[in-house]
Amino acid sequence: MRDPSDESHGNQHQKVWEILPWYINGTLDSHEHELVARHILRCQSCADEVARCQSIATAVRSAKEGVWTPSPEHLARLMERVDRASTSAAPEHWRIRVREWIEKIRLHFQETPSLFRWALAAQTAAIVLLTAAIVWQASVAPYLLYRTLSDAASGPEPGRVHLQVVFADDITERE
Numbered sequence: 001m002r003d004p005s006d007e008s009h010g011n012q013h014q015k016v017w018e019i020l021p022w023y024i025n026g027t028l029d030s031h032e033h034e035l036v037a038r039h040i041l042r043c044q045s046c047a048d049e050v051a052r053c054q055s056i057a058t059a060v061r062s063a064k065e066g067v068w069t070p071s072p073e074h075l076a077r078l079m080e081r082v083d084r085a086s087t088s089a090a091p092e093h094w095r096i097r098v099r100e101w102i103e104k105i106r107l108h109f110q111e112t113p114s115l116f117r118w119a120l121a122a123q124t125a126a127i128v129l130l131t132a133a134i135v136w137q138a139s140v141a142p143y144l145l146y147r148t149l150s151d152a153a154s155g156p157e158p159g160r161v162h163l164q165v166v167f168a169d170d171i172t173e174r175e
């Protein structure tokens with residue numbers, strides 16, 4: 001024999017489970033908020049999930065102050081270096097595109113909640129690198145080489161593409 005209240009509890013659990021993130025960040029309407037608040041009194045797995053998510057949310061909020069964001073001076077210097085590094089090798093339209101990307105990243109940094117900034121930056125960097133790799137491979141495949149600056153014979157050579165990854169001077173290892 002099945003208790004019919006089991007089934008309705010199961011349905012409610014599923015619904016509550018799906019809206020838990022909005023319960024935690026406080027954006028549910030009052031009806032749904034009430035539903036979740038009542039449900040987690042009876043459901044241990046939902047109560048545990050709420051506690052887990054709340055501790056993550058707290059950790060993220062407290063880490064916010066320590067998040068590194070590039071200063072205008074850094075960006076200006078980075079722009080300069082991009083310009084200088086690309087004058088020899090890259091065609092004009094590549095230089096402009098690189099500037100656009102940096103400008104876009106900068107705007108995202110200003111507008112996006114810090115939680116997402118690094119995911120966004122990493123994603124953007126990955127897209128830039130992949131796009132660059134595909135385009136450059138097609139045009140300069142025989143010359144495309146990876147080298148580190150510590151390689152003995154490295155240095156700008158005409159006809160070769162150089163991809164430089166530059167970190168800010170004051171960035172920590174963790175960042």
Ligand SMILES: [Zn+2]
Binds near residue numbers: 012
């Ligand atoms: Zn539940």
